[in-house]
Amino acid sequence: MKIVVAVKRVVDYNVKIRVKADQTGIELAGIKMSMNPFDEIAVEEALRIKEAGKAKEVIAVSVGPAQAQETIRTALAMGADRGILVKAEGEVEPLGVAKILKGIVEAEQPQLVILGKQAIDNDCNQTGQMLAELLGWPQGTFASKVELGAGEVKVVREVDGGLETVELKLPAVVTSDLRLNEPRYASLPNIMSARKKPIAEKAPADFGVDTAPRLKVLKVSEPAKRQAGVKVANVAELVDKLKNEAKVI
Amino acid sequence: MAALVLAEHDNKSLKDATLVAVTAAKALGGDVDVLVAGSGCQAVADAASQIAGVRKVLLVDDAANEHPLAETLSAILVKLAGGYDAVLAPATTTGKNVMPRVAARLDVAQISDITAVISPDTFERPIYAGNAIATVQSSDAKKVITVRGTAFDKAAASGGSAAIEKVDGAGNPGLSKFIGQELSKSERPELTSAKIIVSGGRGMGSGENFKLIEAVADKLNAAVGASRAAVDAGFVPNDYQVGQTGKIVAPQLYIAVGISGAIQHLAGMKDSKVIVAINKDEEAPIFQVADYGLVADLFKALPELAEAL
Ligand SMILES: Cc1cc2nc3c(=O)[nH]c(=O)nc-3n(C[C@H](O)[C@H](O)[C@H](O)COP(=O)(O)OP(=O)(O)OC[C@H]3O[C@@H](n4cnc5c(N)ncnc54)[C@H](O)[C@@H]3O)c2cc1C
């Protein structure tokens, strides 16, 4: 069986982003880009399932500009077998990405699609759920444990009150949370051999998908800044300030 | 113009996040109905009918909805969506799980985690861990929205007298099944509604040492939170995590102990009214957002603090 993993190219999580002065977006020139951290976890999970002998092939898919190739290469260097780059300029909204992924799923017929729970740039947390609905598949979102059986998959989910376990009929969609696993680093030999692994190139139109955004971004602005306050010398001064100045205790 | 709000509840009580979503729904300018979908959840519907300004409560009470499965709940919402211009849910793990399915079925873009309603089609939402605020205008006829719990006031929980109307569920489509849950038990207030939160980070060193945090929390009737590092290390359960990808909180007082202040953590707590940081490293970024910073060893400061309160 095959596993499809969705990997997005995003601003590296360590970068402190800046809003453009004209409020049209984020300053992206010269900024370090990486694979969305949740997607590294998704790739790792797919590889572990394959290494456990439960899957034959792991396919990494990215929707984005030509440079999203690098993101796919990272997945290949980690151990994915091949990639599909769906070239699209400009931000494709989760609904558009989900429709494209649906097209890929129909062509590849995987039993499992693993995505990140959230892209750390738009913080949408939508794509996996949308894909599951479009396919008519069940979903196990925010996964911290995935146990693949013959016709079903058990997913432990991180929910607001703690943990929840669901059982899904295969085929299914899973989205990764932080505690699912610790992604591996690609070794140098694997990075080298990844260069020879195939990446197919597609366009949204190949799947009949219109990626025109439904949400118009009118502006992107800076949030209100917090002023740094004062340092207190000791616990007694802290308690005094909280009682008599801030009046919060 | 009418909006439907998905109620957050545990079949016994209505969660405050619902009241926040109702406020956001009212800001759209039309009638607001609330959907209570659960099992044995009449008390929740009764509570929802008391919310000020709610027109009608729709109640789906059947065994298939005992636990909020995305596949089951989204089918109900899709069925009901025809009568509404907007469908909203709190941005809880339930709301985040269900609503994108609804949006996909209706073929609309979801607007996640809104923090302001500018007009019935224009909203503010944080992106990049809250380091930027996007103002977005939706061109879809129907809006599917999740609402950030800290961004709107709670609608008054009493004063309303909405009629409760029973509607049929959609059954379980048979794709998924609830197996079990492990909920963190605590006598303390919930993180997302607590007035005071004391959070610990990697600096706590162990789960055992969280006793020092709890001693302070007990004195303040506070909730206990944590950074990702503290959760990853197994000091505390996952649902303690505050941040970009955990819980978003905005209490009156947030005390961060042994937490460096990574942007992903700040994303979850920087709208707190007063922030206190206790950290032994005076260069820690958390001090840049703290109203009161104490440069100290937490193992000395926390017992002193518990004593002084
Ligand atoms: C995709 C992604 C999502 C993430 N989401 C979140 C999120 O939702 N929430 C979150 O919190 N993080 C999140 N993170 C992680 C985040 O980047 C940081 O790694 C994390 O917040 C660090 O936790 P910390 O401050 O406890 O640990 P550290 O950064 O290691 O800081 C520990 C601090 O404790 C202090 N300290 C140590 N000993 C003592 C002592 N004895 N007394 C006083 N102070 C002491 C140190 O000076 C230090 O400042 C995410 C990261 C990624 C990549």
Ligand SMILES: Nc1ncnc2c1ncn2[C@@H]1O[C@H](COP(=O)(O)O)[C@@H](O)[C@H]1O
């Ligand atoms: N452009 C994209 N290319 C590939 N995968 C994507 C893309 N956008 C979103 N995804 C996947 O969907 C997940 C959730 O993204 P989002 O719904 O945007 O928060 C990500 O972690 C990815 O796995």
